[in-house]
Amino acid sequence: MTNEKMMRQLYDRMAAEQQAYKEWLLVQPPNVILDNACKFTVREDIVMEMEVLELTDVQATALLQSRTPLADVYWAWERAETHHMDDVRDVIETCADSVIQAEKKRGQREGR
The missing domain is CATH 1.20.5 (Single alpha-helices involved in coiled-coils or other helix-helix interfaces)
Incomplete structure (x- = not known):
C-alpha cells in the first residue's frame, strides 16, 4: 500500500473514531460534556492535523495496527510535556x- 493510501486510511479511521466519540458525547448530560470539552477539542485538533501530516510508512503502519489510533495518540498527548x-x-x-x-x-x- 502506498504511503498516501495508508495516510488516507489512518485519517479516515481517526475521523470515524472522533465522529463516534462526538455522537456519544452529544447524548451525555451537560456536566459530562463540559468535563470532556478539552478532550474533544484536542482530539479534533489531532484529526485536523492528520489531514496534512506526512508520516513515514513505518509510522503510519504502526498507528494503523491500533484498533483506536486516535485514542492512542490522545493518550500520548495527555502524558506529553x-x-x-x-x-x-x-x-x-x-x-x-x-x-x-x-x-x-x-x-x-x-x-x-
Whole structure:
C-alpha cells in the first residue's frame, strides 16, 4: 500500500473514531460534556492535523495496527510535556501590553 493510501486510511479511521466519540458525547448530560470539552477539542485538533501530516510508512503502519489510533495518540498527548500554560500566560501578557500601548497612543493623540 502506498504511503498516501495508508495516510488516507489512518485519517479516515481517526475521523470515524472522533465522529463516534462526538455522537456519544452529544447524548451525555451537560456536566459530562463540559468535563470532556478539552478532550474533544484536542482530539479534533489531532484529526485536523492528520489531514496534512506526512508520516513515514513505518509510522503510519504502526498507528494503523491500533484498533483506536486516535485514542492512542490522545493518550500520548495527555502524558506529553507541553508548554500550553506558558503559551497562555504569554498571550495574556501580550494582550495586556497591547492594551497599554493602545491607551498610551490614545492619550498622546488626545493630548495634542
